[in-house]
Amino acid sequence: MPGVSPLAPPGGAKRKPMAEINVVPYIDVMLVLLIIFMVTAPMLNQGVDVDLPNVDASPVTVEQDENQLIVSVSAKGLYYLERGTDDPKAMALVDIQQYVTILLKSQPKTDVLVRGDEAVSYGVVVALMGSLQTAGAKSVGLITEAPDPQVGL
Template identity: 55%
Template structure:
């Protein structure tokens, strides 16, 4: 007699693994990560200006130095996952050190739309004095263009 039963009526052991429970668990984990991933973004709350612009092309796979200025004029420097509050003098020193370690690292500025124009100019002047040749400005697309 052929099939999963032999003559005594006992079942033969299966030599296949049932992967359906594993697939179910993986789908549940995928849904959990998709829901929680947007909640993990951290950073300074900055109300970015909304303008139409083309995204900057990435030339290399290195994290940019992001300098953020919130509505009170406080400065934050971010490189990868590291974020810290700095003064204008400390910012200059930190950027010089980071650019010496990794020359050509892009520098981007995130400025709150409510910050005085003079503070942003002072920030950009400080970055220029620290040896930054090109500074990118981060903005958000207007509603409906995202």
């Protein structure tokens, strides 16, 4: 018969479209991805020793005003409050937390900044930042100095 396709069903009846999706290839891909995630997930939780890079960043000018509180950590791990022109005195971490709590309740727009000596332990600064956050500081800024351009020549 001319014009009849060899793939057409006998008798000239039309085929119904199949409404099912073959999901077997999708299941294979899903199982491969599951295995990949199971293998890599434990590696994400392990700590890795890194040397942080020294980056030259443009300095941010910060003017001293009444809405600023600077908490300094000395090389010995002592905490100091710097507010205005007062001579800072060493304080316990609990006392600093109480002071910041009272200050932020009365002046909630106060900027809280931390200045830490490079010789102080990282844990001492983290403990201070945790106490400041508990006291109500929504964000805590870190004060740093730009690296000396003459070093390394």
